[in-house]
Amino acid sequence: MIFYLLRRLAGAVVLLLIVTMAVFAIFFLIPRLGGATSDQLAARYVGKSPTPAAIEQVKHSLGLDKSVPVQYGRFVKGIVAGKDYDTGVRKVHCAPPCLGFSFRNNLEVWPRLQDRIPVTLSLAAGAAVIWLLAGVSIGVISALKRGSLWDRFSMGFALAGVSLPPFFTGLVALALFSYQWPIFKGVHYVPFLDNPASWAWNLVLPWLTLAFLYAALYARLTRAGMLETMSEDYIRTARAKGLRERDVIVKHGLRAALTPILTIFGMDVGLLLGGAILTEQVYSLNGVGKFAVEAIGQQDLPEVLGVTMIAAIFVILANLVVDLLYAVVDPRVRT
């Protein structure tokens, strides 16, 4: 168990390193390969109408005139050890974890991002709970009542679910339940600690929008997995030794069918952020995703870079948690 944990932890650290390389490549290497000069690159990190001095300064502080390994080294060092920025008006020390400094807003990226994280977490966690519960139970019932009306209906529904973009379902939900029949009026984020009831009430539509897509996917996967496990020999053995049908289904069938679902859940946490971006955009929730979209709109690269890093770190952490859960569900991996 300890070895398993250590191995996973080491894996996460390696993944983190790869992620910093990927982010670095996206923002500094690929544009360079595409033909951008270091001046042009630096100009993107300064305000709307950059002065030559400012460009020179940014170029220097990001090390864009140095070789690639040096640039990468500075990039990582900046995150871990912090960095000093000179905006021309004042000097700013960006304390670690320093995810950059937005020259457009004259603000550090990390503190601004911090305010957004609870919104995205609330959205993602709630949606994940809904889709896991709904998707897995729909899938199990469908598999057990294979070919029934319920099975056909729910699988048809699931197929529709995987074919609908969340930004369209969200829009339709808004038009129907917020405008036509104002049950959820003026959806906005209320911090959990301010008013838990209002927090949940406002998040119902975003949760359902985000969960719908995944619930459909999981219902399909669970159904397929359950059908496969329930036809295994050991299920017949379990029945033959006189176990109650409920125990056969839950302890022998579902448990085995759940492990692959959990793996996919771990991978989907990465994709979930994508879904969260789209959902936040539809409902104008000021989360991390909307922050990213706004940053893109304003061409504020340091902010986009910061969000990308945060998202990647979040995904790695989530994967670590899922790996641990995996060890609980499936004893075979604890070696």
Add this chain to the structure above:
Amino acid sequence: MTAPIETTGVAREAHPEAIADAAGARIEGRSLGQIAWARFRRDRVAMAGGVVIIFMVLVAIFAPLITDVIGGGPTEYHDDLLDPVLNIPTGSFGGASWDHPLGLEPVNGRDIFSRICYGARISMLVAFLATLLSVVLGVVLGTVAGYFGGWVDGLISRAMDVFLAFPLLLFAIAIGSSLQGEAFGLHGDTLRITVLIFVIGFFSWPYIARIVRGQTLSLREREFVEAARSLGATDRHIIFKELLPNLVGPILVYSTLLIPTNILFEAALSYLGVGVQEPTASWGGMLSAATPRYQDAPMFMVVPGVTIFITVLAFNLLGDGLRDALDPRSR
């Protein structure tokens, strides 16, 4: 879901083409492809999906011809048909008429039908080419990993894990926004479409590679491969003549299922403003423009949304049908 297929029915079914081709031979063994096609033809839902896809592809190809007849150009303004105060189309259903069957955009008054037709071009182009790219990458890396094993397999499998763990959409957004203006000698929509194709294709190869690797791993140990090897066949021969022909089925199925994912991906990126830019029409871009106006101009959001839904659903149905036809166990 797809209609259940009776295997007994399939076995009895006559196959006129096969018999005609066999030049006189009355009893002719049917190839796997023929059996699959016979099964597939009986699957009405999948056939319907196929018809919708062909229709959409034709619309995309002939968009200029179609819009010459109905709707007019995608960037023609018809502000005379808008309510001067509210800036929304006059008349019901978003200003739908014989000239503008799906209505007009608010504010600009451009024809929605025409923009849908032109948007289909972007969607189809990006989805097909991105899928092609990821299938090529996935098949090459998947067979190499599965066939050679060892450290090669370890490296490729790790790479797949890393790719699958990344927040795709965010990375795609990041790449899209870091390549602005001019890059690689391209600019404007050409650059954006190229970026979309490469980003989507480059991030979705692991899905294909995983399946191909798994299949290769099990095929590699089969007797016919062993027989080929004992006859002195080269790795090249085994991969191209023994393994790949057996992989065509799964590759075909999962490519078909990857296309709708990529259509949604493209729509999402265009929705977030990383795809093609105004005034070029794209389905995602139309939905993005419609988002703030869902209250006074609902048709504007319903049309592109439903178009995306129908297209993606058609591909999913076709993919499911192909899987059922090629692999009867998967039902």
